[in-house]
Amino acid sequence: MLEKIKTMYNPTPGMPPEKIGPTVGQNIGKITLPSTELRFYDLGGQRDIRSIWPKYYDECHAVVFVVDACDQARLTENWEVFDEVLNSPRLLNLPLLLLANKQDSPTSLSVAEIRESFDAWQRARSNRDTEEEGKSKDKGKGKAKEPTHAEEASVGGPSASATPQMETKEWDDGGAKDERMASLDVMGVSALEGTGVRDAVNWLYIRVQNARKM
Numbered sequence: 001m002l003e004k005i006k007t008m009y010n011p012t013p014g015m016p017p018e019k020i021g022p023t024v025g026q027n028i029g030k031i032t033l034p035s036t037e038l039r040f041y042d043l044g045g046q047r048d049i050r051s052i053w054p055k056y057y058d059e060c061h062a063v064v065f066v067v068d069a070c071d072q073a074r075l076t077e078n079w080e081v082f083d084e085v086l087n088s089p090r091l092l093n094l095p096l097l098l099l100a101n102k103q104d105s106p107t108s109l110s111v112a113e114i115r116e117s118f119d120a121w122q123r124a125r126s127n128r129d130t131e132e133e134g135k136s137k138d139k140g141k142g143k144a145k146e147p148t149h150a151e152e153a154s155v156g157g158p159s160a161s162a163t164p165q166m167e168t169k170e171w172d173d174g175g176a177k178d179e180r181m182a183s184l185d186v187m188g189v190s191a192l193e194g195t196g197v198r199d200a201v202n203w204l205y206i207r208v209q210n211a212r213k214m
């Protein structure tokens with residue numbers, strides 16, 4: 001994707017697809033647009049390399065998450081990783097674009113299908129969370145015992161001892177996460193053929209310009 005962007009915007013073309021291997025670490029690239037320079041940091045997506053991503057979060061002005069829209073088998077893993085990015089507090093107010101790549105392939109999911117897949121994954125997760133919450137409450141009920149007089153005295157009564165405040169509180173983002181989900185932009189691209197690439201770059205250009213004005 002980055003090499004295609006370089007080819008489309010720079011006088012010197014980027015590397016051809018057949019020469020590109022998996023990214024170990026990062027690739028960088030820049031393009032010059034009217035009164036703006038966009039610098040790209042393409043971070044490798046392999047499991048072990050993902051741990052370096054957060055090192056870039058403080059410095060970046062926008063995030064583009066590229067999903068392989070042909071690889072249905074890895075969509076669940078993809079959404080788990082995407083969700084982590086989406087929920088990173090340091091990225092919460094930055095423009096975030098989800099690209100469904102490989103639209104040239106007849107087997108790729110469309111933008112609508114990618115969106116639906118993410119929504120379905122989120123629904124499934126929230127159902128699972130609710131179920132697990134129910135289970136742990138039931139478990140808690142089974143184990144509850146009558147407090148001894150000594151316990152009552154030390155914890156301030158039976159209700160306090162029966163409902164220990166042990167639940168980990170979700171980080172309160174003031175609704176920013178919901179807002180982000182509602183306005184999540186998903187675009188279809190083909191890094192191979194270049195379709196949708198200009199739209200994606202324009203999207204970034206506008207967002208970065210706006211952020212600078214603010």
Ligand SMILES: Nc1nc2c(ncn2[C@@H]2O[C@H](COP(=O)(O)OP(=O)(O)OP(=O)(O)O)[C@@H](O)[C@H]2O)c(=O)[nH]1
Pocket residue numbers: 001017018020021022023024043044045046066101102103104105189190191192193
């Ligand atoms: N059909 C098709 N294949 C693509 C497209 N973009 C990339 N590929 C192929 O998908 C494979 C992986 O491409 P990469 O660019 O290495 O993917 P990546 O996401 O950068 O992978 P990492 O560097 O490991 O994070 C290669 O075989 C590419 O030729 C596309 O738009 N269409």
Ligand SMILES: [Mg+2]
Pocket residue numbers: 021022023044045
């Ligand atoms: Mg790569």
